[in-house]
Amino acid sequence: MRRKTLYAIIDTETANTLALNGRLFMRDVQTYDIAIAIIDRFGNVYAVLRLIIDEVFHNPALMTSAYYAKKIPEYVEQINNGTAQLVSIYEARKMVRDLLTEYNVKVIMAHNARFDENALKSTIRYQTKSKARYFMPYDVEWWDTMKMAQDVICNKKSYIKFCEDNGFMTKHKKPRPRKTAEVLYRYITQDPTFTEKHRGYDDIQIEKEIFAYCIKQHKKMRRKLWENDD
Numbered sequence: 402m403r404r405k406t407l408y409a410i411i412d413t414e415t416a417n418t419l420a421l422n423g424r425l426f427m428r429d430v431q432t433y434d435i436a437i438a439i440i441d442r443f444g445n446v447y448a449v450l451r452l453i454i455d456e457v458f459h460n461p462a463l464m465t466s467a468y469y470a471k472k473i474p475e476y477v478e479q480i481n482n483g484t485a486q487l488v489s490i491y492e493a494r495k496m497v498r499d500l501l502t503e504y505n506v507k508v509i510m511a512h513n514a515r516f517d518e519n520a521l522k523s524t525i526r527y528q529t530k531s532k533a534r535y536f537m538p539y540d541v542e543w544w545d546t547m548k549m550a551q552d553v554i555c556n557k558k559s560y561i562k563f564c565e566d567n568g569f570m571t572k573h574k575k576p577r578p579r580k581t582a583e584v585l586y587r588y589i590t591q592d593p594t595f596t597e598k599h600r601g602y603d604d605i606q607i608e609k610e611i612f613a614y615c616i617k618q619h620k621k622m623r624r625k626l627w628e629n630d631d
Contacts, residue, residue: 407447409501409509410546410612411437412604413520416463432524433457433464434476435493436601439504444613450500451485451602452493456528472600485602490528494536501541509537510544512582512608514626518543543626546608549615550585552622560588567593585611 414434433454439447453476457463464470479485488496501509511517521536537543554560555578564570564578569587571577578584583597586607597604615622623629 404505405441407439407441407504407506408544408612409437409439409504409506409541410605410609411435411509411511411517412601412608413511413517414599414601415520416457416460429527430520430523431457431460431463431527432490432520434601435497435521436605437497437500437509438605438609439500439506440609440612442613442616444609446609447504448500449602450496451479452496453480453485453487454493454524454528455487455489457490457524458487475600490525491533494525494533497536498538501538507540508542508544510546510608510612510624512546512550512604512611514543514545514547518626544624545626546582546612546615547580548623548626548628550611551580553615553618553620554585554588554611555580563588563593569593582608582611589614 412435413432415430415432417429417431431454435452435454436450437452438449441447458473458476464473476485480487500506518537522534525533525536561578564584567587569579569584571579581597582604583595586597587593587595589610597607
C-alpha cells in the first residue's frame with residue numbers, strides 16, 4: 402500500500418519584533434514558542450510538538466518585547482504540567498527534524514510562511530552565533546497557506562460579502578477582504594466572533610483547517626513560499 406502523503410504545519414510566536422509605520426520589522430526576531438503538527442490533506446493530526454525556547458523565554462530583555470507577554474504565565478503552566486516542553490533552540494531543531502524524518506514529510510507550511518521561516522532562521526543563527534544557519538532541512542519545501550487562501554477563498558463572492566458585512570476589510574483607499582488566519586477561519590466556521598489566541602499550538606489548529614479547506618476546493622492555487630509573490 403502506498404504510504405499516505407503527510408505535511409507539517411507550524412506556527413511561531415516571537416519576541417524582539419519591532420513595528421515601523423504599521424509593518425513588522427523581522428530581521429532580529431526571536432522565537433520563543435514553536436508548535437508543529439503532522440497532518441494529512443484533510444487536516445487530521447498524527448503528531449504534535451509544543452516547544453518553548455529556553456534561551457528566549459528566560460531572557461527578560463527579549464520577552465518584554467513579546468506582543469503577548471501577558472500570556473507568559475500560561476506558558477509556565479504548560480511547561481509545569483507537561484503539555485509543552487522547555488528546550489534549547491538546538492534541541493528544538495533536532496526534534497523538529499527528527500519528526501519530519503519519522504513521518505517522511507517534505508512540505509512544511511505556515512500562514513504568512515515568510516514570517517515563520519525568517520523567525521526560525523533568525524533565532525537559530527543568533528542563539529548559536531551562526532554555527533547553525535538553518536532551522537529546517539534543505540530538502541523540505543515551504544508552503545504558504547495565505548497564498549493558497551488568496552487564490553481560492555479571498556476572491557469568492559461569499560467571502561467578500563462576509564468581510565463586508567462584518568467589517569473585515571482592509572483600510573486601504575480601495576478596501577479589500579483581509580486575509581489573516583483569524584478572518585479566514587471566521588469565514589470557514591461562519592463565526593464572526595472567533596478570536597485567535599496567538600499561541601503556537603492554538604493557532605495551528607485553525608491554520609490546518611484553512612489548508613484543508615483550500616485543498617477541498619480542487620482549484621489551481623499557489624502553494625510555495627516564493628511562488629509568484631503579489
